[in-house]
Amino acid sequence: MTEIVKLSYTKLRLHEFCRWAYKLRYIDRIRPTFHPRLLYGANVHAIISNFLGRVQAGHDVEWSDMEKIFNDRWRDVRTMNTAERNRLRQAALNLLRGFWTASSPDFGKPLLLEERFSLDIGADLKIEGVVDRVEQLPAGGVEVIDYKSGSSPDRNLARGNRQLLIYAMACREAWSLHPQRVSLYYLACNTTQSWLITRSDIEDLRETIVATGHQIRMAEFHPRTGTHCTSCDFIHACNYGQAWVASSGKGLEL
Numbered sequence: 001m002t003e004i005v006k007l008s009y010t011k012l013r014l015h016e017f018c019r020w021a022y023k024l025r026y027i028d029r030i031r032p033t034f035h036p037r038l039l040y041g042a043n044v045h046a047i048i049s050n051f052l053g054r055v056q057a058g059h060d061v062e063w064s065d066m067e068k069i070f071n072d073r074w075r076d077v078r079t080m081n082t083a084e085r086n087r088l089r090q091a092a093l094n095l096l097r098g099f100w101t102a103s104s105p106d107f108g109k110p111l112l113l114e115e116r117f118s119l120d121i122g123a124d125l126k127i128e129g130v131v132d133r134v135e136q137l138p139a140g141g142v143e144v145i146d147y148k149s150g151s152s153p154d155r156n157l158a159r160g161n162r163q164l165l166i167y168a169m170a171c172r173e174a175w176s177l178h179p180q181r182v183s184l185y186y187l188a189c190n191t192t193q194s195w196l197i198t199r200s201d202i203e204d205l206r207e208t209i210v211a212t213g214h215q216i217r218m219a220e221f222h223p224r225t226g227t228h229c230t231s232c233d234f235i236h237a238c239n240y241g242q243a244w245v246a247s248s249g250k251g252l253e254l
Contacts, residue, residue: 002124005213009129009163015212017232020223024234027221032233040088041149044095044187045132047073048147049114052133055107063100070096095149095187102190109136111177117170121206125213131167134177141180143194144168152186158195165205168197 015022024030050073051066059065074089112134119127133145144167158164164182171177183194227248229241 004124004126005216006118006126006128007121007209007213007216008127009166012162012209012212015216017228018224019215019221020238020240021232021234022216023221024237028237030234030237033236035233036084036088037149040092043073044092044149045147046114047092047096048099049132052107052110052113056110056113061107063097063104066096066100098190099187110134111136111142112175115170115175117174119170119173122210122213124217125210127166127169127209129166129170131170134167134171134175137180141178142171143181143183144171144179145183145185145192147185147187149187151188152184152191152193156193156195158182158184158193160201161195162205162208164195165197165201169202169205172202 011022011026014025025032047066047069050069051061054061054065070093074092110133112131114130114132115134116130117128121127131144132147135143135145137143144164146164146167161182161184164184168179168182171179179197181194181196183192185192223238223240225240225244229235229238229244232238232241235241235245
């Protein structure tokens with residue numbers, strides 16, 4: 001029986017970054033370097049989702065509700081030193097205060113929050129993930145929203161965004177919804193970048209997923225060395241990357 005290849009946006013992105021890094025992470029099961037900022041972002045997203053669940057359920061909400069969720073969630077964070085933990089805790093609280101101030105006049109109509117999905121893409125291939133938020137639009141259809149902890153860049157990164165398109169595909173195929181728009185919500189400045197999508201955008205993405213799945217099944221894991229090696233989370237386990245860094249005189253990003 002052929003083994004099912006299970007992909008996600010994170011796996012697709014790493015495969016594109018470097019196929020050898022993909023092998024180290026998902027075939028050899030090498031753990032990546034831990035970055036506290038990732039835990040910080042994941043906690044902020046979870047707190048917002050938990051809070052919006054109250055909105056979705058029709059409850060009256062106050063800042064104290066979000067503050068309580070924040071305190072309960074952050075109390076369990078133990079994977080970093082005290083100084084780093086306190087710094088990121090305050091940064092997270094600042095983001096949430098900003099989100100409350102910007103959004104409290106109207107929290108919208110969240111239809112789905114932190115919803116998991118698993119879609120069959122061709123034979124023996126799946127795409128999986130968790131969508132931050134699916135919003136019901138007033139004129140019908142839905143909007144996919146993904147939260148980002150940073151500030152909005154000058155370029156509209158929602159346009160052609162593969163992660164958002166995967167979520168739009170899930171809306172259509174897992175939940176029988178009609179995605180019309182995808183958006184990135186930047187929590188550091190409470191601004192949104194959006195892009196209207198079409199059916200062909202999702203079909204083009206499907207072709208990319210199928211092609212990547214084929215390459216993985218054929219074990220085509222060729223290393224791609226270059227300046228990106230200095231910031232790779234798997235450099236500690238990669239002879240190719242270490243050799244490139246040593247020969248180039250570049251330092252590793254910490």
